[in-house]
Amino acid sequence: AQTVTQSQPEMSVQEAETVTLSCTYDTSESDYYLFWYKQPPSRQMILVIRQEAYKQQNATENRFSVNFQKAAKSFSLKISDSQLGDAAMYFCAYRSAGAQKLVFGQGTRLTINP
Amino acid sequence: EPEVTQTPSHQVTQMGQEVILRCVPISNHLYFYWYRQILGQKVEFLVSFYNNEISEKSEIFDDQFSVERPDGSNFTLKIRSTKLEDSAMYFCASPDTLRTQYFGPGTRLLVL
Numbered sequence: 001a002q003t004v005t006q007s008q009p010e011m012s013v014q015e016a017e018t019v020t021l022s023c024t025y026d027t028s029e030s031d032y033y034l035f036w037y038k039q040p041p042s043r044q045m046i047l048v049i050r051q052e053a054y055k056q057q058n059a060t061e062n063r064f065s066v067n068f069q070k071a072a073k074s075f076s077l078k079i080s081d082s083q084l085g086d087a088a089m090y091f092c093a094y095r096s097a098g099a100q101k102l103v104f105g106q107g108t109r110l111t112i113n114p
Numbered sequence: 115e116p117e118v119t120q121t122p123s124h125q126v127t128q129m130g131q132e133v134i135l136r137c138v139p140i141s142n143h144l145y146f147y148w149y150r151q152i153l154g155q156k157v158e159f160l161v162s163f164y165n166n167e168i169s170e171k172s173e174i175f176d177d178q179f180s181v182e183r184p185d186g187s188n189f190t191l192k193i194r195s196t197k198l199e200d201s202a203m204y205f206c207a208s209p210d211t212l213r214t215q216y217f218g219p220g221t222r223l224l225v226l
Contacts, residue, residue: 033213043203043220043222044219044220045205045220046217047215050212050214091156091157100147100162100170101172102157102159104156
């Protein structure tokens with residue numbers, strides 16, 4: 001079974017600085033998708049970024065980018081120019097290309113210090 | 115971002131009662147998913163539903179749970195006899211054309 005591990009329960013960063021959240025996963029498959037979701041205090045799950053495993057190029061969405069290392073099974077999220085609104089729980093998620101369900105990590109609580 | 119809606123936003127119920135949670139997925143999509151998140155824990159997959167049939171379910175999705183599509187647009191998750199441990203956020207999700215799942219705002223269920 002696939003597993004997703006987020007080893008940092010909590011992270012904090014100064015406003016305007018850069019922070020990287022870690023995620024590793026375990027799978028025997030070669031075709032899959034990886035995601036980062038943001039969960040603010042409202043508890044809604046908001047898609048931040050997605051990465052297809054077959055793409056070597058790292059995905060970027062404005063201030064958010066990933067470092068996808070397929071061989072190492074690592075998928076970290078970098079947030080540049082951190083803003084107060086970035087404060088939230090961040091969940092890494094995996095989906096096999098042939099499956100429907102998302103498998104989530106335990107989450108990292110990100111605090112932004114003004 | 116595609117919109118998924120859920121009702122109610124909050125529900126309080128007594129143990130043993132039935133609850134029905136509703137979801138309106140991205141329009142014209144036949145797939146939808148239910149997840150739950152117990153407070154302070156990770157999000158867990160419950161079930162996926164495609165074209166009026168369950169396509170995949172987890173071990174959490176036991177006989178007290180059921181999913182239906184009562185009409186052309188709404189999907190429901192029913193919990194027949196709620197237990198204290200069913201207290202959680204329940205999320206509906208719907209995929210876009212790239213099968214990226216977008217989540218609704220969730221229903222916060224509290225079982226007393």
